[in-house]
Amino acid sequence: MTNEKFLLICTNEVAKYFNEHADATDGVSIKASDVYVVWYCKTLQNHKALLSTPIPDGMYYECTYNGDKNELYLDAYKKFENRCISC
Numbered sequence: 548m549t550n551e552k553f554l555l556i557c558t559n560e561v562a563k564y565f566n567e568h569a570d571a572t573d574g575v576s577i578k579a580s581d582v583y584v585v586w587y588c589k590t591l592q593n594h595k596a597l598l599s600t601p602i603p604d605g606m607y608y609e610c611t612y613n614g615d616k617n618e619l620y621l622d623a624y625k626k627f628e629n630r631c632i633s634c
Contacts (some may be wrong), residue, residue, distance in 0.1 A: 548612060550587070553594040557610040558582040560621050561598050564608070566624075577603065
């Protein structure tokens with residue numbers, strides 16, 4: 548699978564997931580073009596990407612492609628806190 552195809556599938560799946568799980572009373576839906584890639588890596592036949600949307604809901608998404616099994620895994624996470632820790 549090419550990088551471009553993987554990221555296209557990911558943005559489509561994240562938009563689909565968001566639209567299926569968004570509160571209908573909010574009247575908000577997104578398109579795949581609204582989803583953006585925060586981080587991406589490819590190692591051998593596997594791909595991984597972290598994605599987000601402009602919706603201020605604290606969610607982010609992780610897509611992992613297992614090239615051996617030709618499977619894509621989508622994980623949806625909620626950010627609870629962002630702390631600055633002085634080192």
